[in-house]
Amino acid sequence: MKKILALTLSICLVLGLAACGGGSTPTTTAAPETTKAPETTKAPETTKAPETTKAPETTKAPETTVAPAPTSDKIKIGMVTDVGGVNDKSFNQTSWEGLQALQAEDPTFEVKYLESKTDADYQTNINTFIDDGYDLIICVGYMLADATKEAATANPDQKFAIIDDATCADLPNVACLMFAxxxxxxxxxxxxxxxxxxxxxxxxxxxxxxxxxxxxxxxxxxxxxxxxxxxxxxxxxxxxxxxxxxxxxxxxxxxxxxxxxxxxxxxxxxxxxxxxxxxxxxxxxxxxxxxxxxxxxxxxxxxKRVDVAAQDISKAVKAGTYKGGEYKYDLSNGGVDLAPTRTHIxxxxxxxxxxxxxxxxxxxxxxxxxxxxxxxxxxx
Amino acid sequence: MTDIINSLGILLFATLAYGTPLIYAALGSCFSEVSGVVNIGIEGMMTAGAFTGTVVAYFTGSPWLGFLCGGLAGMLFGALHALATVRLGADQTIAGTAINMLGPGLVIMIARVLFNSTDTIPLEPSQRIPRLFTGVFDTSTTFGRFMDNVFSTYASTYLVFIAVILVWFIFYKTRFGLRMRACGEHPQACETLGIHVLKTRFLCVMISGFLSGLGGACVTMAISNQFRPISIVGQGFIAIAAVIFGKFRPHGALLGCLLFGFCSGLKTVLGGSSGIDTQLISMIPYVVTVIVLILFVGRSRVPSASGKPFLKAR
Structure with missing residues (x-):
């Protein structure tokens, strides 16, 4: 009897953590609001942890401002993070903030991100966006170089952009966003x-x-x-x-x-x-x-104004001026600069x-x- | 000469900076292991403590309340582990693994709800665990600088050494300590003598969680000032290694943790621009650990009932 109980509890634990992990697992779903969904439904299974009381709050999370129902005339921009995740306080986060600002400013854009937890997720995440018919896929970071190259070669009609890497610059469908x-x-x-x-x-x-x-x-x-x-x-x-x-x-x-x-x-x-x-x-x-x-x-x-770069290339896709190759972001185009905080200088x-x-x-x-x-x- | 004293000061600083969280966690691990419950969930408990500590300190402004709540969060996970393994006799390794996955997952989910980010908001200096003896030493002299680097350190570091003494005392000088160790060696005998094996183990695993939680909290509240997913990456496992290294004794585990801290410090001090390949230098802590384990530490004897669930019915 005890054994059965123990087994049940173990299964609960495993399911519980699968639920928690699942929330951020990149392969499942895309937009931030949808990523949260599996957590809320499964969370109550982690019966012992008192934190579950907080789980329902996720449904109220104010992030649900993004992405109205997708229509075909939207410009769909997908962003794949590297293993740093979307809250890395660095280029993944900056890129995503840039894209969100772009969508807020011009509602014809529809932006989504997929987080990569391990190197193995890069390819999967890119493919998810390809399957969903995204207009542009932005890969954040040189760690995605190999995955991007492979996907871009296999899908010559799909537009890509990659940040901080120039090894794909010879492909016509990859824009390499480089920073000085x-x-x-x-x-x-x-x-x-x-x-x-x-x-x-x-x-x-x-x-x-x-x-x-x-x-x-x-x-x-x-x-x-x-x-x-x-x-x-x-x-x-x-x-x-x-x-x-x-x-x-x-x-x-x-x-x-x-x-x-x-x-x-x-x-x-x-x-x-x-x-x-x-x-x-x-x-x-x-x-x-x-x-x-x-x-x-x-x-x-x-x-490094990664946000500006991500916005620029998205706008180029909308305007029909997108082309592959290397884009250089430096002081002259505001791509890099001293931070706005200068009060102590x-x-x-x-x-x-x-x-x-x-x-x-x-x-x-x-x-x-x-x-x-x-x-x-x-x-x- | 000045250079050597300076480097030594930095080395000792690094030993304590890396070592303190490990020592807390290792003390926790000792409690659990000695009472006969394998606890590989230390890492998850540390993560829970690291997160809860910063969040409580951020919202209440009190570092000590945060530190305590960090411990309590670890204890909660400890209770969960105890419930599964002690009360219900589940496989201890699997339950521990589950804790290790549940801890970070849950914490990051809550972080996103509270802060809309996986990181917490950085703590103000007044919300962090205070440093003691700041400004006591004259840093313009080499000796003063040395003393400042070594002794003007976080209160949590001083506390951990008190904790080691306390734990040692509990283990070897109290009735509870003796019973606890007996439960890890021969639970059946204990039960016939009227010792509550299950209660003792349950308590030990909870203490284990509490200390691990404190260890996690001092990573994010002393050395760092915010919780990030990279705050706890493997410290829990190193602490477990240190316990095996220290032959399941608190003072032995202390040495193990300090050795690992020292080697990590050595990595930094030698790293600089000494011309030695950094890849080689980065290996130091791990290579030294392996060498010391092979050459200088004899066979570590695991408590004989460790890992085996105790079922009263038998």
Whole structure:
């Protein structure tokens, strides 16, 4: 008897977690409101957990503002996230916010996202959108490069866009949205080099790769431009999710005298910002305006306007001007920039930044993009 | 010389930063294992604690209330695990796995309802577990900097060392501790002597959940200032490894956790721009763990009734 009870309970547990997991499992359903549906129906099975009392609230969640009934004249835009998920406080989230804003502004667009929990979900998610007849599929992040290439080759009539990857640029139906992260990093480097009093600044990178190195190269070039005898302490965390690691690295740099630290390290960077806040020095955020993480200590952030890029390419599809190939987002078209939060930056520094920005836009100066052009960059 | 002292300070800071949550969880794991219940659900319990702690601290403004509620959330999951395994005699590994999947799933679902995001809103400094002895040391000197890096740390870190002593005392100096260990060795004998095996185990698994919850809460409320899905990634399993490493004794588990923390710190200190390949450096904590396990730690003896459900009827 007990055994049967135990078995039943185990099954309940398994079903319960299947229900919870199912909510975000990418393969099942698409839009955010529909993803929630299976949870609410199955949630009561997790009888023991008191949290289930909250489950019904999901039905009331105000997100149900999106997507009226699909009609054929809608421009359907599907977005596939990488494993970071749609709330990554980074490019997945920014892209999705951009698409939502686009839909709010122009109701002829219908936008949906599918989250990828593992690498294996990329292909499945892309195929789901293809089957549903989407006009454009936006793949967020270079991790989706292989899946995108495969799907684009197999479906030459389907339009794709991919963020941060240029390996598919030769396909006529893939728009590669590339960002000049070195230019944004160069600007924050100028800020760091100008505000440092100890002439020592820090830099934490999440991984060494050609794309990631651009952040460091731009930053170091900027720092040295503003303060030629500055020392740049560099650290490769080799992880995007190691918060205590980021904190330790930042403490190490602070101990060695750094008073401004820039990070391009995703979640690891959260640790960096925390350590800076605790020690009372400046931190510089990346990708999005990270001032909210510590308003008194994040001096600014190097922003990538992934949202703008996602909107642009969607509009191009509507206007019929879509074409494959590489699209470059840089300072000149507002694709990268200093974050709007600049209140802590002194007037004269801001002026210097604006001057240099104008030089870059005018083509008078080009930020280096290779390690060879930036000998001070030490990470390998 | 200055460099060495500085690096040592950072190394000790990292040891404690990585180690503290592990120690809480490992102490929890000790309770459960020693009483005869395998608890691989530590990870899920930590996630529950990590999330609940930040949410309560965010809404009430009190870090200590948050920390306590983090523990209670872990305890709730502990009770669930105990209900399945102790009361109903379910397979302990499967129930633990279920907890590990249920914890993060449920938490992320609730996060989306509350915050419309998988992350919680970052805590204000006053809502986080406070750091003790800040500003006590003169950081302009090398020695002061060293002391500041090591001792100006979170209150939760100081607390965990008190907890280790307390747990050690309970295990080896109290009647409850003796009975608990007996239940893990020979439950039938205990039952004939009038010890409530099921009650004892139930309680131990709940304590296990409570301590794991505290461990989770100090990840998100001390080191970090918000819950994210990446907050708890594998710490629960490392804590379990540390317990086996420490031969199911609280003080042994403490050493195991500190060793792992130390190696993670070594990774960071050597990482920088020392010229050594980062891939190799990233392996240090795991390689050292394996080597130490093979060379220096003898065979770990599992409590003999561990993993076996105790059914009164037999």
């Amino acid at each position: 992260q070195e230019e944004a990093s160069y600007l924050v480097g100028l800020v760091a080099g100008s505000v440092t009093k100890s002439k020592t600044v820090g830099y934490v990178q999440g991984m060494v790769s050609d794309t990631m190195n651009l952040f460091g190269i731009g930053y170091i070039t900027g720092v040295l431009e503003a303060c030629p005898d500055a020392k740049v302490l560099q650290y490769n965390a080799n992880a995007f999710g190691d918060i205590p690691g980021g904190q330790t690295a930042a403490k190490d740099m602070i101990t060695k005298g750094a008073d401004v630290i820039y990070h391009a390290a995703g979640g690891t960077g959260i640790g960096v910002i925390n350590a800076c806040a605790e020690e009372g020095i400046w931190a510089i955020g990346v990708d999005t305006d990270q001032a909210s993480l510590s308003p008194e200590h994040v001096i600014t952030s190097a922003m 002194p007037e004269d520094v801001l002026k210097l930044v604006e001057e240099k920005k104008a030089d870059i836009i005018a083509g008078k100066y080009k930020v280096p993009t290779t390690v060879a052009d930036c000998p001070a960059f030490e990470l390998k």
